[in-house]
Amino acid sequence: MKDMRTDRLAPLKAAKLFVDAFFPQCSGALLAGSTVRGEGTAKSDLDIVIFDQNRCSSYRESLIAYEWPVEVFVHSLESYRAFFESDVERARPSLPRMVSEGEIIKGWDVVMPIKAEADHVLNRGPGKWSDETIRMKRYFLTDTLEDFIGSENRAETLCITYTLANQISEFVLRTNRKWVGSSKWVIRSLKEYDPEFATRYSDAFDYFYTYGSKERIVQLTEEVLAPFGGRLFDGFVLGEK
Incomplete structure (x- = not known):
């Protein structure tokens, strides 16, 4: 299936190919961002979150793949929690929102509990100002x-x-x-x-x-x-x- 705006692949198809090619051994992955929310534009990128049980830390990388600009956020099965906590402290739930709204590409059994954590964070809201x-x-x-x-x-x-x-x-x-x-x-x-x-x-x-x-x-x-x-x-x- 092609993206109607260009001749490039549709977001989910491109994201699946990206994960298979660049993170074949990952434990779980999801596609988030504007393309999932149905708000994509000609300048939208693919926000892909990777969970890898073999990693000890997190990193973020930007690259071009399958004619798409890609922002990939790589986490271990523990490191994402520090980002959840940091997002709560600054009251900007970037990662919890991506995980909550994201469409699972791989590792349903791994990603679903993390999505539940993200939902809990979002529903709880930020702390009260003194x-x-x-x-x-x-x-x-x-x-x-x-x-x-x-x-x-x-x-x-x-x-x-x-x-x-x-x-x-x-x-x-x-x-x-x-x-x-x-x-x-x-x-x-x-x-x-x-x-x-x-x-x-x-x-x-x-x-x-x-x-x-x-x-x-x-x-x-x-x-x-x-x-x-x-x-x-x-x-x-x-x-x-």
């Missing part, structure tokens, strides 16, 4: 907002806006014990949490980039901060006095 962390994040979000409001240099404002967008999404998601994301996963994570808020978030920034008006972003930021006491500057202390 009151101290929320207060610190309020302060830095307030600081960026004030910079945004006061900036009169377009180039500088664009850089501040990027920081503000990330801080808003992180604050909303983490205070609600939801996973965060980077790049395209910023908006995807917001949509998973609250589609209506995600629309207002993207509209506010789009309006600024189009018309230069800051009002919608300011209102959105204040809305996000309001349940936690609003903007924070006066009296904030970081570290010991």
